[in-house]
Amino acid sequence: MSTSDVPETLAEIRDSFLETPEADRLLLLLEFSDELPPVSDDVASHPEMYERVAECQSPVYIHVEVDDGIVTMHATAPPEAPTTRGFASILVQGITGLTVDEVLAIPEDYPQSIGLTKAVSPLRIGGMTGMLMRAKNQVRKKS
Known part of the structure; x- marks a missing residue:
């Protein structure tokens, strides 16, 4: 598992999960779910700008x-899908404010590195990986 290219915010989030007892990691993910930043009015009024993450149920x-080379990520996920919403929140908080190069350097296995592979299904981890890959693809296209 690569850790050298993980930006500071994402590394801190990963470390928070890894320092939390395994039995409590899902609760931490639910806290992130509650912290998903709302999208800006500009983005909310243009739903055509969004990309659906097909990997998520x-x-x-x-x-x-x-x-100016700085990335801002927006995401929407329904409140009734707290796990998925938590993953989206982690990525929004961890990616927003990074440079293009920092985002593109995030290891593709980051979702597997945060210690939730036993707490949530592989399908859900795959959903977070899909969010990360799509975010990186959008950054590539827009930079």
């Missing part, structure tokens, strides 16, 4: 902006 949509 729940309707998750992401949109990435690149302004």
Whole structure:
């Protein structure tokens, strides 16, 4: 598992999960679910800008902006899908404010590195991986 290219915010989030007893990690993920930042009015009023994350069973949509080389990630996930919403929140909080190069350097196995592979299904980890890959693809296209 690669850890050298994990940006500081995502490394801190990963470390928080790994320092939390395995039995309590799902509760930490649910806390992130409650912290998913709302999308800006500009983005909310243009749903056509969103990309559906097909890897997620729940309707998750992401949109990435690149302004002067700095990335802002937006995501929507329904409240009734707290696990997926938590993963989206981790990525939004961890990616927003990074440079293009930092986002593109995030290891593809980051979702597997945060210590939740026993707490949630592989399908859900795959959903988070899908969010990360789609975010990176959008960054590539927009930079």
